[in-house]
Amino acid sequence: MKIWSVLTVFASLATADYTPVRVPCPSANLTRPAVGLHPEEAAYIEQRHSKSGESLKTFLKTLEISSFDVDSFLDEKSPKIAIAIAGGGVRASLFGAGVLAGLDGRVAQKGTGGLLQAADYIAGLSGGSWLVGLLCLSDWMAADQLVEMSEKMKFPGMFDTFGMTIKILKDTMGKKKAGYQTSVVDQWGRLFHYVTAEAGLNYTDPTWSGIRNLSSFQDFSMPFPIITSTSLFPGTSFDVTHIDYINPMVELTPFEVGSWDRNFRYFADTEFLGTEMENSQPLDQCVRNYDNHGLFLGSSGGIFNADVIAGFEMKGYHATFLTGVLEYLDLVNQGEFRVGLIQNPFYKMSDISSNQTISRFMYLCDGGFEKQQNIPLLPFLQPEREIDLLIATDPSTDTLEGHGWPNGASLRHTKEKSDLEFGKGIYPEIPDEEEYLNRNLSMQPAFFGCNITSLKQYNNTERFSPVIVNIPMGNLTYASNFSTGKFFYTHEETQGTYLNAYNMVTRSNLTEDASWNVCLGCVSLLREFQRRASNIPNECQSCFDRYCFN
Ligand SMILES: *[C@@H]1O[C@H](CO)[C@@H](O)[C@H](O)[C@H]1NC(C)=O
Ligand SMILES: *[C@@H]1O[C@H](CO)[C@@H](O)[C@H](O)[C@H]1NC(C)=O
Numbered sequence: 001m002k003i004w005s006v007l008t009v010f011a012s013l014a015t016a017d018y019t020p021v022r023v024p025c026p027s028a029n030l031t032r033p034a035v036g037l038h039p040e041e042a043a044y045i046e047q048r049h050s051k052s053g054e055s056l057k058t059f060l061k062t063l064e065i066s067s068f069d070v071d072s073f074l075d076e077k078s079p080k081i082a083i084a085i086a087g088g089g090v091r092a093s094l095f096g097a098g099v100l101a102g103l104d105g106r107v108a109q110k111g112t113g114g115l116l117q118a119a120d121y122i123a124g125l126s127g128g129s130w131l132v133g134l135l136c137l138s139d140w141m142a143a144d145q146l147v148e149m150s151e152k153m154k155f156p157g158m159f160d161t162f163g164m165t166i167k168i169l170k171d172t173m174g175k176k177k178a179g180y181q182t183s184v185v186d187q188w189g190r191l192f193h194y195v196t197a198e199a200g201l202n203y204t205d206p207t208w209s210g211i212r213n214l215s216s217f218q219d220f221s222m223p224f225p226i227i228t229s230t231s232l233f234p235g236t237s238f239d240v241t242h243i244d245y246i247n248p249m250v251e252l253t254p255f256e257v258g259s260w261d262r263n264f265r266y267f268a269d270t271e272f273l274g275t276e277m278e279n280s281q282p283l284d285q286c287v288r289n290y291d292n293h294g295l296f297l298g299s300s301g302g303i304f305n306a307d308v309i310a311g312f313e314m315k316g317y318h319a320t321f322l323t324g325v326l327e328y329l330d331l332v333n334q335g336e337f338r339v340g341l342i343q344n345p346f347y348k349m350s351d352i353s354s355n356q357t358i359s360r361f362m363y364l365c366d367g368g369f370e371k372q373q374n375i376p377l378l379p380f381l382q383p384e385r386e387i388d389l390l391i392a393t394d395p396s397t398d399t400l401e402g403h404g405w406p407n408g409a410s411l412r413h414t415k416e417k418s419d420l421e422f423g424k425g426i427y428p429e430i431p432d433e434e435e436y437l438n439r440n441l442s443m444q445p446a447f448f449g450c451n452i453t454s455l456k457q458y459n460n461t462e463r464f465s466p467v468i469v470n471i472p473m474g475n476l477t478y479a480s481n482f483s484t485g486k487f488f489y490t491h492e493e494t495q496g497t498y499l500n501a502y503n504m505v506t507r508s509n510l511t512e513d514a515s516w517n518v519c520l521g522c523v524s525l526l527r528e529f530q531r532r533a534s535n536i537p538n539e540c541q542s543c544f545d546r547y548c549f550n
């Protein structure tokens with residue numbers, strides 16, 4: 001086969017940028033049972049929270065809520081806030097960007113701006129993981145800037161970007177030649193890397209663990225980032241239709257990769273992820289530089305890979321070349337484009353009850369494949385993280401089978417997962433589809449889980465679930481219900497989708513509700529009001545009456 005000899009030439013040209021490297025193992029354990037937070041996550045959050053708490057004070061002071069003293073209230077204890085950016089392709093990335101911009105004091109200087117600075121955590125899934133990932137890797141750029149940059153991204157398919165294809169091949173071949181299994185997600189990830197780099201994104205360190213070294217992480221100015229993915233069970237033929245609520249929801253943070261799920265509860269060090277392990281022990285030297293962001297974001301957003309590759313409209317030699325290469329590089333995956341192969345750090349571990357331990361690889365696929373849970377809420381339902389307010393984007397197109405608008409389906413699906421993980425009664429009540437639509441909840445934000453009388457506390461704690469603030473994608477100022485498979489957006493479509501979200505989260509710059517910013521401030525305090533059984537200020541009560549579903 002001609003293609004093989006061509007590939008061999010490429011392999012010999014391979015550069016080390018993407019190739020994992022072998023290094024001596026650190027003295028610390030590479031895995032840990034999920035008992036409490038990772039010590040370094042806990043340390044990060046402690047520092048971040050002193051910053052975010054100050055930002056929350058600043059935000060609340062601008063609201064001038066009567067008979068409420070911000071300093072004395074927050075000095076006692078300030079609530080933890082998390083943001084969950086959902087998946088749904090480029091539509092979801094742009095929608096998430098608009099929501100983040102509307103909450104970002106650097107972009108929206110009045111009104112709702114400043115709440116992003118008060119957030120401790122941020123998570124992304126699929127299209128949301130690209131957004132969160134790129135913002136973090138670029139040292140916490142503001143989302144409006146990223147949207148501007150995205151309009152400069154050029155994908156191959158034209159002669160002038162053919163050089164990119166060669167670089168991608170070199171990188172993937174280099175990794176394969178060094179003895180690591182590759183999958184199409186490697187190529188997709190590299191493509192994404194080069195496209196974003198050429199559009200101007202500065203990658204100081206393109207690894208996920210490398211985020212630890214960025215200055216906005218070192219000085220705690222970014223919320224702690226998490227991206228999520230779903231792990232397939234071995235022996236399910238890469239068939240994503242076999243995925244159910246029992247499939248582990250995997251978290252990928254700058255410190256660790258693993259799952260809190262009841263049948264898993266283990267994490268492994270992100271920095272040494274490529275290391276071959278058996279029962280928690282490295283078999284040989286350790287491996288670094290495996291945790292490339294493209295591999296991670298491509299694994300979280302697996303729904304896209306096939307669409308994207310098909311969407312390039314690659315003609316002639318481009319097509320022949322890439323198809324041949326994909327077959328060659330993807331022997332294990334057998335053409336299943338939607339699954340990322342990751343060296344399994346939990347191989348043969350006796351402490352894990354899931355059969356995930358029988359395979360040398362983890363098969364990671366789109367987080368949204370787990371029963372349409374395309375909002376990464378689960379990381380923030382973990383009681384260990386002590387989240388009080390969870391702001392969620394929902395750019396789903398549930399109605400009209402993928403062409404319509406959200407109907408709350410994803411929020412309801414996560415109830416099933418929560419029941420399985422934490423027991424029934426923990427998760428906030430979400431209206432059914434009919435009530436959701438009747439109450440116009442796809443057109444305006446809503447608060448879920450306000451009423452703790454109808455909720456249970458997590459086992460062995462006094463905590464309730466966080467209150468969920470739902471920011472749905474409605475047809476407010478733009479019909480942004482594009483299909484998840486749509487990859488190319490015109491300037492008008494990009495701006496329309498982004499601004500639709502911006503308007504949704506700011507309630508059209510407070511023109512739909514002049515005290516919406518007060519309501520966001522109030523809801524951030526709700527769990528703390530409840531814990532202290534303190535009087536709820538009138539302005540806050542009025543917000544809860546308007547926005548609380550229950
Ligand atoms: C490493 O793991 C072992 C159990 O596998 C445990 O006994 C030991 O305390 C751990 N060491 C550290 C530093 O956590
Ligand atoms: C990337 O870095 C270069 C050189 O430091 C700078 O000119 C450019 O503005 C940066 N781009 C972004 C998007 O931050």
Ligand SMILES: *[C@@H]1O[C@H](CO)[C@@H](O)[C@H](O)[C@H]1NC(C)=O
Nearest residue numbers: 205207209210211212213271
């Ligand atoms: C952070 O940077 C230091 C100094 O360059 C390096 O030794 C270390 O390996 C880096 N850490 C990570 C997780 O990349």
Ligand SMILES: *[C@@H]1O[C@H](CO)[C@@H](O)[C@H](O)[C@H]1NC(C)=O
Nearest residue numbers: 233234235236246355356358
């Ligand atoms: C692993 O467990 C899952 C869930 O119970 C099951 O569907 C799958 O068939 C199992 N795989 C193997 C190889 O036993």
Ligand SMILES: *[C@@H]1O[C@H](CO)[C@@H](O)[C@H](O)[C@H]1NC(C)=O
Nearest residue numbers: 402403404405479481482483
């Ligand atoms: C958007 O939703 C409307 C219904 O509100 C539907 O008629 C239209 O086809 C959808 N657009 C796309 C691009 O799917």
Ligand SMILES: *[C@@H]1O[C@H](CO)[C@@H](O)[C@H](O)[C@H]1NC(C)=O
Nearest residue numbers: 262420421422423458459460
């Ligand atoms: C919580 O406690 C109840 C009662 O003790 C028990 O039945 C349930 O299994 C526990 N749930 C979890 C998730 O541990």
Ligand SMILES: *[C@@H]1O[C@H](CO)[C@@H](O)[C@H](O)[C@H]1NC(C)=O
Nearest residue numbers: 439440441443444474476512
């Ligand atoms: C639904 O919400 C939108 C946005 O707030 C508003 O313009 C519209 O009038 C509402 N429709 C109904 C039926 O309440």
Ligand SMILES: *[C@@H]1O[C@H](CO)[C@@H](O)[C@H](O)[C@H]1NC(C)=O
Nearest residue numbers: 450451452453454455549550
């Ligand atoms: C809160 O929930 C309880 C128990 O379900 C119910 O009796 C009460 O009316 C609810 N309160 C509000 C304000 O909805």
Ligand SMILES: *[C@@H]1O[C@H](CO)[C@@H](O)[C@H](O)[C@H]1NC(C)=O
Nearest residue numbers: 474475476477478479480481
């Ligand atoms: C979106 O709203 C506009 C203005 O209300 C309306 O003209 C348009 O038909 C709507 N589009 C869809 C797809 O629902």
Ligand SMILES: *[C@@H]1O[C@H](CO)[C@@H](O)[C@H](O)[C@H]1NC(C)=O
Nearest residue numbers: 477499502503506508509511
């Ligand atoms: C809200 O403000 C933004 C930024 O100034 C602007 O682009 C947007 O059009 C405004 N929204 C409305 C509904 O006027």
